[in-house]
Amino acid sequence: MKKKAFSASCIVAGSTIGAGMLGLPMAVGNLGFTMSCVLLVFMWALALYSGLLLIEVDMQVGPGLNFNKMVKKVLGRPGQVIAVASLGFLLYALLVAYITGMGSILANIPQIAASGISNSVCSITFALIMAFIVFCGTKTILRFNNTFFIIMVLAMSFAFTSLSSTVNFDNLLAVAPNYDYLLGSLPILFAAYGYHFCIPSSCKIVDGDRKTLYWAMIIGTIVPLVCYALWLFLALGSIPMTKIDQMAGNVDSLIAAIAQGSVFIKAVLSLFASFALVTSFFGVSLSLYDLASETFSLGESQLHRVIATIVVFAPPVIASYLSPDSFIKALAHAGVGFAILCLCLPCAMSWKLRNERSKTNAEAPYEVAGGKLSIAFASACGVFLIVAAYI
Numbered sequence: 557m558k559k560k561a562f563s564a565s566c567i568v569a570g571s572t573i574g575a576g577m578l579g580l581p582m583a584v585g586n587l588g589f590t591m592s593c594v595l596l597v598f599m600w601a602l603a604l605y606s607g608l609l610l611i612e613v614d615m616q617v618g619p620g621l622n623f624n625k626m627v628k629k630v631l632g633r634p635g636q637v638i639a640v641a642s643l644g645f646l647l648y649a650l651l652v653a654y655i656t657g658m659g660s661i662l663a664n665i666p667q668i669a670a671s672g673i674s675n676s677v678c679s680i681t682f683a684l685i686m687a688f689i690v691f692c693g694t695k696t697i698l699r700f701n702n703t704f705f706i707i708m709v710l711a712m713s714f715a716f717t718s719l720s721s722t723v724n725f726d727n728l729l730a731v732a733p734n735y736d737y738l739l740g741s742l743p744i745l746f747a748a749y750g751y752h753f754c755i756p757s758s759c760k761i762v763d764g765d766r767k768t769l770y771w772a773m774i775i776g777t778i779v780p781l782v783c784y785a786l787w788l789f790l791a792l793g794s795i796p797m798t799k800i801d802q803m804a805g806n807v808d809s810l811i812a813a814i815a816q817g818s819v820f821i822k823a824v825l826s827l828f829a830s831f832a833l834v835t836s837f838f839g840v841s842l843s844l845y846d847l848a849s850e851t852f853s854l855g856e857s858q859l860h861r862v863i864a865t866i867v868v869f870a871p872p873v874i875a876s877y878l879s880p881d882s883f884i885k886a887l888a889h890a891g892v893g894f895a896i897l898c899l900c901l902p903c904a905m906s907w908k909l910r911n912e913r914s915k916t917n918a919e920a921p922y923e924v925a926g927g928k929l930s931i932a933f934a935s936a937c938g939v940f941l942i943v944a945a946y947i
Contacts, residue, residue, distance in 0.1 A: 561768045563698055564758040566705045568776025570835030572751045573708070577784055578657060578829055579887050581791035581810060583744040585800050586737040589728045589792050593785050595745050600781045602899070603749035606934055607773050608924045609902040610755050615766055615921040616909055622756050622850050623897075630905040639901055640851060643753060646893025647844040650750065651872035652879075653886035654837045655679045659876065661811070661830055675880045680873055686834075687869045690841050691861055698761075701838045708831035715824045716786050722816060723793030730796070739944040743891025746941055748784060749777065750890065752898040753843040766922050790814065844868045892945045899938030903931045 584592045614621060617629045623643055628636035659679025662668060668678065689696060751773075762768040791800075795813045811829060815822035848867040854860040879885075907928065913920055924930075 560762045561772050564761045564772035565776040566702050567754050567758050567839050568751045569779045570705045572780040573832050584741045585797050586734040588733040591733045596784050599745045604777050606898050606902050607752050609906045612922050612924050613905045624850050642893050642896040647840050649886050649890040650840045652875045654833050655683050655876040658682045658833045676877045679876045683873045687865050691865045697838050704831045705835050711828040715828050719790045728793045739947050743941050743945040744887050747891035747894050750894050754839045892942050895938045895941035903935040907931050
């Protein structure tokens with residue numbers, strides 16, 4: 557069970573740490589370091605609470621039940637349509653962000669850059685490799701994901717240690733919060749904690765053991781919170797905000813600026829960024845693969861696996877080819893999908909199930925603390941995040 561708990565924690569943390577982390581300095585830097593950290597903690601608490609609500613619902617309607625069937629069972633056909641549309645929109649937006657982000661990193665490797673290969677070609681090549689791994693199945697994904705997650709943490713630890721001496725506290729203190737950027741940054745901040753879509757898959761990994769899944773989620777979300785705060789500290793402390801504003805969401809430009817001319821540190825940061833994107837990519841693509849298979853009633857035959865893989869990868873590959881610089885925009889759109897999927901729907905399902913239990917005096921397998929007042933507050937936050945993304 558410990559091995560399964562570790563795998564579930566890696567899926568949660570790996571799905572969380574990715575494009576969201578890499579884009580944070582460019583998305584929230586204008587709010588200043590202190591305000592950004594306050595919002596990071598708030599969004600972490602909100603995301604953890606809504607994740608626990610999903611566990612509550614999952615444990616009652618059927619441990620490991622896919623999100624699609626879970627919503628249909630609780631909210632009926634209308635809820636299912638909203639859930640599938642939101643989940644598909646969210647996962648595709650994330651895949652576009654990951655593919656374009658990885659394409660930018662690969663295209664700036666000296667050997668590749670010298671050959672003149674474009675970002676779009678690098679993005680497509682990366683997507684094809686990932687499609688083959690996903691096609692091979694969940695066991696293959698988990699083997700790669702666990703290994704890559706460990707490498708990512710080691711590279712991140714080394715990079716953070718190496719860069720700690722380069723931080724200029726004047727840069728951190730020089731940026732006064734510019735609240736004009738507040739509303740636009742909120743959906744991206746919440747999207748940085750996007751692990752909810754892998755809860756059903758994680759539940760299967762731990763064989764429906766609630767306690768194991770509960771701690772896997774807590775550990776799996778605290779790790780990203782700490783990493784995000786350290787990443788902001790290093791990025792905002794190493795680079796003036798005026799320079800970050802000029803990067804236009806380019807991941808490799810951010811890495812190059814933080815490395816400050818050191819080829820070795822740039823290589824380590826690129827390694828960390830690459831594995832952060834890949835581990836997050838695994839969690840997203842696995843969830844989208846499961847959703848596609850269930851929605852289109854696809855089995856485990858070779859033909860059905862090919863069809864599911866095409867459904868998962870074709871749309872984001874096309875989108876990333878047409879818009880190779882859509883990293884931050886894709887994250888903002890993903891934030892809207894997260895707000896609907898990870899706040900509004902879990903709150904609605906939990907509220908309905910609690911009302912049904914109160915009428916029959918039935919006892920729940922698991923119920924999140926806080927009562928209906930907490931559910932109402934989380935729902936209001938979800939609606940606010942959706943509105944904030946398009947104001």
